[in-house]
């Protein structure tokens with residue numbers, strides 16, 4: 145059983161995140177989406193709202209589970225008995241950041257990170273952009289999963 149955690153803030157969960165999970169399901173038997181409770185980040189949605197949104201998106205996909213965590217990603221991954229961390233990268237800047245995180249996490253725990261490059265049409269989609277559009281009352285439906 146190949147199990148991965150997909151950790152993030154998901155404030156909110158975008159079509160870019162959705163695409164990474166769907167593509168990750170071709171590599172892993174099970175993906176646990178970990179919604180991080182980061183008190184340092186000012187969030188738009190509560191952790192519970194984010195969990196509900198993601199559960200609704202994957203209600204017909206039993207291989208995707210949703211959990212919250214407030215510890216280190218590597219500790220969350222081992223609690224979930226996951227051998228892999230799944231992440232996405234939209235740009236070379238994202239990639240450098242993700243590679244650094246992946247190196248630290250592998251050094252500390254031996255857990256491998258799999259970084260999936262975004263599908264080109266979603267590479268400009270970010271939760272922060274969606275939050276800003278929402279703030280100005282714009283329609284954000286095309287940036288969210290159905």
Ligand code: ADP
Nearest residue numbers: 151152153154160161231232233262266269270
């Ligand atoms: P974090 O605060 O941990 O970066 P995010 O919710 O912003 O959490 O992102 C979680 C993961 O999803 C990160 O690996 C990020 O690079 C990736 N990601 C975010 N948006 C996209 C996208 N449009 N396409 C592919 N990956 C994405």
